[in-house]
Amino acid sequence: MSRILVLYGTTDGHTAKVARAFREQLALGGHQVDLVDAASGGPDATGYDAVAVAASVHASGYQREVIQWVSANLGVLNRVPTIFLSVCLGVLQHDPKVDRDLQDLIASFQRATGWLPSQTRLIAGALLYTQYSFVKRLMMRGIARKAGGDTDTSRDYEYTDWDELRQIANTFAGQLNGGRLSQSA
Numbered sequence: 001m002s003r004i005l006v007l008y009g010t011t012d013g014h015t016a017k018v019a020r021a022f023r024e025q026l027a028l029g030g031h032q033v034d035l036v037d038a039a040s041g042g043p044d045a046t047g048y049d050a051v052a053v054a055a056s057v058h059a060s061g062y063q064r065e066v067i068q069w070v071s072a073n074l075g076v077l078n079r080v081p082t083i084f085l086s087v088c089l090g091v092l093q094h095d096p097k098v099d100r101d102l103q104d105l106i107a108s109f110q111r112a113t114g115w116l117p118s119q120t121r122l123i124a125g126a127l128l129y130t131q132y133s134f135v136k137r138l139m140m141r142g143i144a145r146k147a148g149g150d151t152d153t154s155r156d157y158e159y160t161d162w163d164e165l166r167q168i169a170n171t172f173a174g175q176l177n178g179g180r181l182s183q184s185a
């Protein structure tokens with residue numbers, strides 16, 4: 001059994017849901033898993049055998065609290081197996097330019113923090129129209145329309161593939177048992 005930390009940053013709440021599902025799947029594998037919102041400050045990562053960090057892309061950046069926490073815990077993060085879950089909507093577009101931008105964003109996050117996650121995965125997020133302010137709803141509908149996405153603002157859209165997420169959690173846990181993970185992005 002490993003002691004695992006799942007730390008997340010969320011703006012509208014969906015990445016919290018992703019992190020919860022990830023935590024639940026790891027716990028099903030018999031691991032002791034702590035789930036922490038980076039907005040609460042986050043714990044010292046010392047003592048954890050592995051760490052998963054989830055953050056969402058908002059106007060080309062991740063939550064500041066996640067960047068701060070990762071930077072402050074760099075020593076541990078670069079020593080134990082880790083995974084970075086980058087939650088976004090751009091991944092749904094299957095557009096090489098958007099894909100490059102998302103990879104650039106991950107690279108600048110890694111440069112800013114100095115963290116080289118053992119694995120990085122892009123996770124499709126959600127369009128939570130009913131929870132946005134009026135202005136944000138209009139803005140997101142405009143972006144979605146341009147990208148060929150969903151524009152009915154009377155409802156929310158959740159694009160996360162939960163089965164795939166659970167699979168990612170299982171693979172991560174499996175690699176923990178097998179020793180160190182290899183670097184990949």
Ligand SMILES: Cc1cc2nc3c(=O)[nH]c(=O)nc-3n(C[C@H](O)[C@H](O)[C@H](O)COP(=O)(O)O)c2cc1C
Nearest residue numbers: 010011012013014015056059060088089090125126
């Ligand atoms: C104001 C705003 C800006 C966003 N900017 C981007 C972006 O630049 N690229 C992208 O791929 N997704 C973008 N998204 C999509 C979010 O990453 C997605 O909605 C995610 O599920 C948000 O997670 P959260 O609910 O945990 O904040 C944006 C969403 C909002 C509301």
